[in-house]
Amino acid sequence: MSTLGSTVNVKIVEVGPRDGLQNETRVLTIEQRVKLINMLSASGLREIEAGSFVSPKWVPQMQGTTEVLAKIDRVPHVNYPVLIPNLKGLEVALLSADYAPINSIAIFTAASERFCQKNINCSIDESLNRFRDLIPLAIARNIPVRGYLSCITACPYEGRIGSKAVIRVAKALMELGCYEISLGDTIGVARPGEINQLLKDFESEGLSASLALHCHDTYGQALANIYAALERGIRTFDSAVAGLGGCPYAQGSSGNVSTEDVLYLMDGCGMNTGVNLNQVIEAGRYICQELNRNNQSKVANATRGGNP
Ligand code: HMG
Ligand code: MG
Numbered sequence: 001m002s003t004l005g006s007t008v009n010v011k012i013v014e015v016g017p018r019d020g021l022q023n024e025t026r027v028l029t030i031e032q033r034v035k036l037i038n039m040l041s042a043s044g045l046r047e048i049e050a051g052s053f054v055s056p057k058w059v060p061q062m063q064g065t066t067e068v069l070a071k072i073d074r075v076p077h078v079n080y081p082v083l084i085p086n087l088k089g090l091e092v093a094l095l096s097a098d099y100a101p102i103n104s105i106a107i108f109t110a111a112s113e114r115f116c117q118k119n120i121n122c123s124i125d126e127s128l129n130r131f132r133d134l135i136p137l138a139i140a141r142n143i144p145v146r147g148y149l150s151c152i153t154a155c156p157y158e159g160r161i162g163s164k165a166v167i168r169v170a171k172a173l174m175e176l177g178c179y180e181i182s183l184g185d186t187i188g189v190a191r192p193g194e195i196n197q198l199l200k201d202f203e204s205e206g207l208s209a210s211l212a213l214h215c216h217d218t219y220g221q222a223l224a225n226i227y228a229a230l231e232r233g234i235r236t237f238d239s240a241v242a243g244l245g246g247c248p249y250a251q252g253s254s255g256n257v258s259t260e261d262v263l264y265l266m267d268g269c270g271m272n273t274g275v276n277l278n279q280v281i282e283a284g285r286y287i288c289q290e291l292n293r294n295n296q297s298k299v300a301n302a303t304r305g306g307n308p
Pocket of ligand 1 (some may be wrong): 053055119
């Protein structure tokens with residue numbers, strides 16, 4: 001517990017407008033997506049994933065990300081990363097860069113072969129080969145590249161995934177130029193002991209800097225996992241407003257840990273996020289209404305009648 005309790009900055013990467021909406025049966029309009037991002041931007045969040053440039057045949061919910069990027073009210077010092085699977089995705093994204101600027105991108109692969117195939121229709125090594133062309137093109141345009149690594153402890157098709165497989169792919173992503181690797185518990189089954197061990201294994205390889213944690217909350221372990229990662233020095237966490245989210249190619253996985261609950265946790269640990277919890281709660285209530293779904297944030301639900 002040594003590092004917790006003092007004022008330490010923690011970065012929250014809000015993935016609701018991407019991870020949150022990509023799995024919803026109701027496809028939102030551009031205006032609804034823009035309004036959500038604007039509400040989140042006003043809360044002090046510094047990283048808001050705005051959408052993705054994947055195949056519209058695979059994920060129709062993310063169609064129109066260019067229009068979203070063109071219409072949002074950009075707040076200075078806020079990044080609006082987008083998810084890119086391949087060179088084609090980057091080319092499409094850059095086509096409209098003069099009126100829909102791309103200031104940061106995220107690529108994604110997995111530690112599990114079968115999930116990688118289901119999600120992006122190629123092997124892990126093929127995905128890394130795709131990134132070999134893509135990343136230099138982004139970096140040449142001063143666009144920083146984040147790397148997502150899914151299935152860090154378990155895969156919906158292969159079961160348990162060991163640290164060795166995770167570290168191999170993380171190393172490759174770092175060597176290719178990713179400034180940060182977001183470790184994804186894609187199906188939300190990891191527990192603090194497993195997260196702790198994985199992070200220890202990264203530390204023994206000298207690779208713990210520049211890691212982030214991306215927790216889905218299927219088994220209700222996400223906050224415990226985040227706390228375990230905080231204790232191991234991780235300072236960047238992905239979360240989604242109202243606990244939205246899920247991957248269409250990871251059956252049975254539920255939403256991301258909610259941003260509201262992470263903010264409440266961080267505040268209680270004396271960690272500084274610079275984010276206004278009430279404004280995120282408002283954004284969560286708005287989007288749940290538009291999606292006609294229940295809010296998955298315990299904090300948002302508990303404070304319905306006023307804050308504690
Ligand atoms: P494919 O069908 O193998 O692609 O899909 P292809 O290269 O064979 O091309 C087929 C057609 O798609 C061609 O068009 C291409 O031009 C087009 P056609 O000639 O038939 O008219 N195409 C594209 N169109 C638009 N944008 C593109 C693109 N690429 C090819 N980028 C592909 C391969 C990767 C595109 C597909 O598998 C795909 O889009 N997958 C995305 C899946 C996805 O979005 N999953 C959810 C996000 S990942 C996630 O949620 C996990 C994460 O949150 C972390 C965690 O939780 O662990 C990040
Ligand atoms: Mg995810």
